[in-house]
Amino acid sequence: MRVIITLLLLVFPVALMSQTKSRVRKSTDFLFSTPIAAGITTALIKKDYVGLKQLVFSTGTAIVTNYALELSVKKVRPDHTGKHAFPSTHTLIAFTGAEYVQRRYGWKWGLPAFFVSSYVAWGRVNAEKHDWWDVAAGAAIGIGASYAFTKPLKNANITIVPAHKGVVITATF
Incomplete structure (x- = not known):
């Protein structure tokens, strides 16, 4: 697994740099919505309707702030x-x-989403649609809105089992 990650980190930047600006712009036009789509899909699969409501409030707040600015x-x-x-x-x-x-769901899900988001930010600057401070402000507003409205999902599971010399307590979070 480490070999695959290392190869991706070495090969991916070269692949990014070899794209035309038009192709980068088109890919960011498609990819910008994938983290939101992943959030909606995950919430629906997990039947996490509270989380889905938090995503709606986060997105609504971010978009209203964006258009006002x-x-x-x-x-x-x-x-x-x-x-x-x-x-x-x-x-x-x-x-x-x-x-x-x-x-909401942890870094296991969040890391790929941040990877895609970082590519979108880089791509918007590379395609000359924005300057770096435009994407920095967009990222800050988006992160701030989600941080304000989203609460971590608690999946605590505690098991207490009698054992030969006492009890065994296991906890999963």
């Missing part, structure tokens, strides 16, 4: 295609989903 700041994009560059909506949505998944 875009309308008031009116920053021009680096490629001059519009006046709504600050903050990055793609990055905001990706990091809202990633923080929700990580906070």
Whole structure:
């Protein structure tokens, strides 16, 4: 497993750099919603309707904040295609989903979501749709909104079993 992770860390950056800006932009247009989709899917599979409600509040808060800032700041994009560059909506949505998944279900689920979100942030800058502070603000707003509304899922399981010299207590969290 370590060999696979090491190879990915060495090969993946080279693969990223060899993409055209158009291809990077198209991939971020698709991938930005995957952390949110993962959160919705996981909540539905686990029948975690409380968590699903937390995701809706997190996403709603992040999007309202995003559009309020875009309308008031009116920053021009680096490629001059519009006046709504600050903050990055793609990055905001990706990091809202990633923080929700990580906070609700743990790092086992959150790490891949943050990996995808980081790629989206890098891709938006690489494709000249945003400057680095646009994606940093989007990430901060998304993470902040999810952190404010999302509570970790408690899956504590404690077992007490009589043993030869007392009891054995096992706990899983």
